[in-house]
Amino acid sequence: MATNEKSLLRQWHMLKLLPRAPAKITVKQLCELLAASDYDVSDRTIQRDLKDLTEVFDLEYDDRSKPFGWSWSRIGAGFNLPGISVPEALTLKLVEQHLRNHLPPNTTEVLQPYFEAAARTLATVESDTPSKTWLGKVRSIVPAQPLLPPVLNEQVRDTVYAALMQDHQLAISYRKRDAVSPVHYPSIHPVAIVQRGGVIYLVCMFGDYENARTLALHRIVAAEDRFEPARKCPGFDLDAYVASGQFGIVTGPPARLRAVFRRQAGEHLFETPLCVAQELEVLDDGRIALTATVPNTRALLWWLLGFGDGVEVLEPVELREEIAGMVRNMARLYG
Known part of the structure; x- marks a missing residue:
């Protein structure tokens, strides 16, 4: 990445670290915090950056008493910096990799710009920086023969997750593993989502029944939110249900x-x-x-x-x- 772009990103994160006066932060503290975010710069570089930034932003340098430090002006206009740091980008990248199927669609949509910003931030740092190399050093595996996950209809997934989030009934078409044609179920009451390995299951109740059942999400070929209140499963506890061996x-x-x-x-x-x-x-x-x-x-x-x-x-x-x-x-x- 170009040097000027790297400098801009570093300055961006440095501005986020500055407190509002009368609180202040020393150059040494800034240097340590930036180093923790994989920005290895000297005290002199930070001092030069801050002096340049005072020409654009309402920054103050308090040298009345030690320790001397920098801050945003108490009376200056507020300033919102939407950028994310390298550690934040790393966290978001891991969330995207491991928790995407655990999030309701509206949350995923809200987070998508942050996922993209995380990718851009990680692209700005060198390939051998500690935070970036972490992604290549961590894996989660299951103690069994790994299998590719089944093909999942994302529109069905989003509809099911949204109905579960809002406690709405669903109408679904479900094809059993050995069936040729799907069966239509006009009233499904979603209770929970459980992922086991690469397979996602919907825990639900059928029609007027009160016993919880499980459906493999990838076998649901169509799903419609009925926008009608779903019933609660009496006495249902998800942890106990999983522990029971279902x-x-x-x-x-x-x-x-x-x-x-x-x-x-x-x-x-x-x-x-x-x-x-x-x-x-x-x-x-x-x-x-x-x-x-x-x-x-x-x-x-x-x-x-x-x-x-x-x-x-x-x-x-x-x-x-x-x-x-x-x-x-x-x-x-x-x-």
């Missing part, structure tokens, strides 16, 4: 899981427990015995199968027998 495909009541892991397969459970009341015991042969009460879900089954022969399930008996049957079938396939 998004792991519940197959029964909570299960008391007893399993024995090879040490290498199970030692992570000491640092990342399966549940709060988990019990672990290191056996004489080095294996790890686990006891925990967990939601009985297909996700639990898939998690256990992922350890291969690194785990033996003892209880519940039904789960042990199901895994044994799957192992026998696998042996026939690979035998």
Whole structure:
């Protein structure tokens, strides 16, 4: 980027750091704050900039008592600086990357100019500055085989999010995974949005029913806001709903899981427990015995199968027998 443009941006952020008199800020403090925003300049450069800026802006230099400092004039006109700093730009960039699908459409629209301003700000700094390189140093991954997210109709998403935000009913057309044609549902009461991996789910109630159901958002092919009040789900708690295992495909009541892991397969459970009341015991042969009460879900089954022969399930008996049957079938396939 051109030097004069970089200087302008630095001065812009410096003006934002100046307090209104009688408060003041020293040149040394300005230098430290600018350095924290990846603007590495000397005290002399800051002093020169401030003297030049006093010809345009109502700035004051207080040298009556130490520490000497700069400020906006107490009686001068207010001045609004809409620019954003490099740390602010970094934060907005991370919000855009990780939270876009968690925001209602009106909020996303409001934030879009800030996202664009963040991109412009980051483009003004050198590629090796700490704040900019941070974006290449941080990733969020899931402990499973990564999958590409399903194709999502953005207009449907925005309509659903807006209805959820305003507590409005929806009319939707929903195509099940194995269906040829979608089914129309004239009255849907949205309750919550949950993202699991790359899939977004709508928690809702159908018609006059009061039980919460989940719909994969990417299977909604059309959505219309009815602009009629949606009903509340009686006693609904989103955290409790998620903890109950609804998004792991519940197959029964909570299960008391007893399993024995090879040490290498199970030692992570000491640092990342399966549940709060988990019990672990290191056996004489080095294996790890686990006891925990967990939601009985297909996700639990898939998690256990992922350890291969690194785990033996003892209880519940039904789960042990199901895994044994799957192992026998696998042996026939690979035998």
